[in-house]
Amino acid sequence: MADAEVSNKRVILKQFVTGFPTEDDMELVTATVRLAVPPGSASVMVKNLYVSCDPYMRNRMSEHNDAAYIEQFVPGEPVLGIFGVSKVVASGHPDFKAGDLVWGLTGCEEYSVITHPESLFKINHPELPLSYYTGVLGMPGVTAYAGFFDVSKPKKGDYVFVSAASGAVGQLVGQLAKIAGCYVVGSAGSDEKVSLLKTKFGFDDAFNYKKEQDLNATLKRCFPLGIDIYFENVGGAMLDAVLLNMRMHGRIAVCGMISQYNLEKPDGAPNLFCLVAKRIRMEGFMVLDYFNTYTKFEKEMAGYLKEGKIIFVEDVVEGIEKVPAALIGLFSGRNVGKQLVIIARE
Structure with a gap:
């Protein structure tokens, strides 16, 4: 041929x-x-x-x-x-x-x-x-791994929030956070996806953002002590509500902002001053910068898959x-x- x-x-x-x-x-x-x-x-x-x-x-x-x-x-x-x-x-x-x-x-x-x-x-x-x-073993997997461990720098016991949590990256971030000993909550856009987060991926809690009238109140309910790490996939109103609920010296890893991609005029985030008041570090990252670590990543992630510690x-x-x-x-x-x-x- x-x-x-x-x-x-x-x-x-x-x-x-x-x-x-x-x-x-x-x-x-x-x-x-x-x-x-x-x-x-x-x-x-x-x-x-x-x-x-x-x-x-x-x-x-x-x-x-x-x-x-x-x-x-x-x-x-x-x-x-x-x-x-x-x-x-x-x-x-x-x-x-x-x-x-x-x-x-x-x-x-x-x-x-x-x-x-x-x-x-x-x-x-x-x-x-x-x-x-x-x-899980390709670009989204490297994105989740690098964004969580290299950018967010988690500590055991951290309170972690993941938006778009049932997607290719979000589902992995949540599971890696559990492996790291964190408390994890995710948001998704349907009850089916919320159930998936809690029953299959092991999230501690999850909510359907489309059913929540007040995202600030929802996050306060899920995180009464505040959020240490926010893995950002959405932007817009979700980011603005998260800023109000971040803890002092919290970290926000900005992976994407899917809610903004189709808007001719992107939404603003009025609560950005929380970055100053709470000494929050908010950092964007590109997966292309982490492909040089791929060999180590592939070996570790393949191990998690074979051991059943990660489900995709x-x-x-x-x-x-x-x-x-x-x-x-x-x-x-x-x-x-x-x-x-x-x-x-x-």
């Missing part, structure tokens, strides 16, 4: 997006590709098995984004530079050979040419579900044509757990 020319279905962004994205902003097209790399090239050709749908992708769909930290998607071109799990079919790079299983930055298409293979990681635990490398829930759909709906569903909370799409069976 090597060097054959095959069909290659791809998802393209039709135009830049303003406000909430829709499935019509994307389109499935079919091209062809030769399963080979040019002679002398150090690039790698992969067959994509799974692709990840993540909230940060929304920012890459906007034409103007002053807070962008990664290049925008190009209208009329395939959605490239997203995380996935792949199998190498041809390689000009000495570190990769045909048949290797890898995860890292790829394209939303059946086959991709990776021109910078240094962005790929070999999969060292194929005995675990390969899909885990879009989640996925929301899986099959078929590349399902990518637009799966991605859009993130912004209405349609998914339960990590959203990913099966592109091909190995």
Whole structure:
């Protein structure tokens, strides 16, 4: 099959997006590709098995984004530079050979040419579900681990609050916090997700933020002594309420602000002076800065999974044509757990 020319279905962004994205902003097209790399090239050709749908992708769909930290998607071109799990079919790079299983930055298409293979990681635990490398053993896992341990710097007994707690990152932060000996509360957008947090992930408490009329009162009920660590995934009104409930010298790790991504004018946070009054440290972080610790992380997290100390829930759909709906569903909370799409069976 090597060097054959095959069909290659791809998802393209039709135009830049303003406000909430829709499935019509994307389109499935079919091209062809030769399963080979040019002679002398150090690039790698992969067959994509799974692709990840993540909230940060929304920012890459906007034409103007002053807070962008990664290049925008190009209208009329395939959605490239997203995380996935792949199998190498041809390689000009000495570190990769045909048949290797890898995860890292790829394209939303059946086959991709990776021109910078240094962005790929070999999969060292194929005995675990390969899909885990879009989640608990991939980018979201590193995000949760680094954001909680390196940024938040937890101490045993800390009171921890996690927003968007049933998502790919939040569910892991809560479980890592329990392993570290903390008291953990999470928020989610449905009763089903709240039940998941308490019965499957071991959170001490959880609430459905859509049913709460007064978030400040809710947090006071959940944290009568205040919050030491807030793992921020939401922004907006939730952040503002949290600020009122932080303890002295609390820490806020800012991972994302999904409530703001589709707003033309983001919400403010009137209670920011609490940072001063309570000596709170609020720090944003990027997972890209922590990939150099991946080997240590993978070994530790794989151990937790095999020991049953970490449980990971996925929301899986099959078929590349399902990518637009799966991605859009993130912004209405349609998914339960990590959203990913099966592109091909190995």
